[in-house]
Amino acid sequence: MSKAPIYLDNQATTPLAPEVFDVMVPWLRDNFGNPHSTHILGRRAAAAVEVSRDQIAELLPESGNIVFTGxxxxxxxxxxxxxRALQAVGRxxxxxxxxxxxxxxxxxxxxxxxxxLVERHPVGSDGIVSLDRLRAxxxxxxxxxxxxxxxxxxGVIQPVEExxxxAHEHGTLMLCDVVQGxxxxxxPGNIxxxxxxxxxxxxxxxxxxxxVRSGIDLPPFIHGGGQERGIRSGTLSPALCAGFGMAAALCIEHRESDAAHIxxxxxxxxxxxxxxxxxGSLDQRYGGNLNIRREAVDVARLMSDVREVAFSAGSACASGSGRPSHVLAALGLEAAQIKSSIRLGFGRYNxxxxxxNASKLINEAVGAQ
Known part of the structure; x- marks a missing residue:
């Protein structure tokens, strides 16, 4: 069996925490009840789902509801x-x-x-939006x-609270993708x-x-039994919910040590x-994400040459599309600069x-190009 590569792609996904695996196993093996059933097995599963919902909510603003999705x-x-409802009133x-x-x-x-009408609002060369331009x-x-x-x-951090x-000055809703944060x-508590x-x-x-903040109505997205808050039908997996909840609890438990380690x-x-x-910005950023470039580097060749390290040339979600990074293009980088950029993602288990070791392998390969 070949040696596992050094994993530096934690923005794409992260290793499963051992504690998460352990908490999931009983719900996969023994406690197989449907959380939407009313018998004892169903009620046990439903209770586990709600415990997880509470654990996840600990890291989110108050006065809101969590809807599980896939x-x-x-x-x-x-x-x-x-x-959709806002369109009817002229928004x-x-x-x-x-x-x-x-x-x-x-x-x-x-x-x-x-x-x-969709406006893709520009960001600066540091990746940060101008609040004055956004206000306009x-x-x-x-x-x-x-x-x-x-x-x-x-890895840049936007001024989301501002x-x-x-948005609220004009009665506008604010959606935040907080996946990486x-x-x-x-x-921020005002999203x-x-x-x-x-x-x-x-x-x-x-x-x-x-x-979803309390008071915001969403139309049904997946139709059927309405199991999840009446807007997303389908049977929830207690195992996945329990794993999610434990992962959130571990984030709380290890937050300070994780931050220092990263x-x-x-x-x-x-x-x-x-x-x-x-x-991107040198200061307004999350340290666990390092996106860097070096002139004349052939990243496609680099990734082929350095198979001992798992790293990325951009988002995993778009890596198979063949499209250049729209994020780096938004910074104003030229095509050659985009093609010479790599992303390194650090995590709890690095x-x-x-x-x-990874830097030695990558830099040596670049020097040999």
Whole structure:
């Protein structure tokens, strides 16, 4: 069996925490009841789901509800449904940042075909939106503003609290993709909806959630039995819910130690890659995401040459599309600079030795090109 590569792609997904695996096993093996059934097995499963819902809510604003989904992408699609009722009262404008995840961009483009005006708002060369320019764009016709808290490709942190304030001045809803920030950075309390994902926080794949502020009505998204809050039909998996809840609880338990560890990894990585240029803000960023470029590097060849390290040339969600990174393009980078950029993602289970060894392999391969 070949040796596992050094894993530095924690923005794409994270390893399953051992504690998460352990809490899931009984719900996969023994406690197989349907959480929507009324007998004892069903009630036990339903109780486990609600415990998980409470654990996840600990890291989110108060006065809201959690709707379990199959992914954060599904949560984002569910959230966009809020604009349908607003269209009838003259609000037909959607504003998204030009650096948003494909789940937001492509959903917005779908709504553009439904008669909405979609504005992809620019960001600066540092990846941060100008609040003054955004203020001028939001008006009384705007139904929704969507802005990601921590960018999945370059790690920059947007001023989401201020963006939400601007949106609310015009009675506009504010949707935040907090997938990369949940459990890592503070989530502003004034957003209206937040999409999250379990597998980005050392939880299982196949489950996400949408947090919705109380008082916001969403139309049914998946029709059927109405099991989840009447808007998403389908049987919930107690195992996935329990795993998600445990992953959230571990984020709370390890928040300080995780943050300190990630910063140590980030500091070492910046020293090891001192000959590279960081894409995006140097200060307003999450340290566990390092997107860097180096002139004349052939990243496709680099990834082929350095198979001992698992890293990325961009978002895993778009890696198979052949499209260049729209996030790096939004920064104003030229095509050659985009093709010379890599993303390194550090996590709870990485070591300083991982960074040292990976950087040696990558830099040696670049020197041989």
């Amino acid at each position: 992914s954060a992408s599904e949560a984002i699609n569910l959230a966009f449904g809020a604009v 037909n404008k959607i504003i998204i940042l030009d650096s948003e995840h494909a789940a937001v961009r492509d959903t917005a483009l779908f709504y553009e075909k439904q008669g909405f 764009s939001i008006d009384d016709r705007t139904a929704l503003v969507a802005a990601m808290l921590v960018n999945n490709e370059i 963006i939400a304030e601007l 949940y459990g890592r950075v503070d989530i 209206d909806m937040a999409a999250i994902s379990a597998h980005k926080i050392y939880g299982p794949k196949g489950i996400g959630a949408l947090w 910063q140590r990894l980030a500091d070492m990585a910046q020293r090891c890659f001192k000959d590279w240029t960081i894409n 070591s300083l030795e991982d960074i040292e």
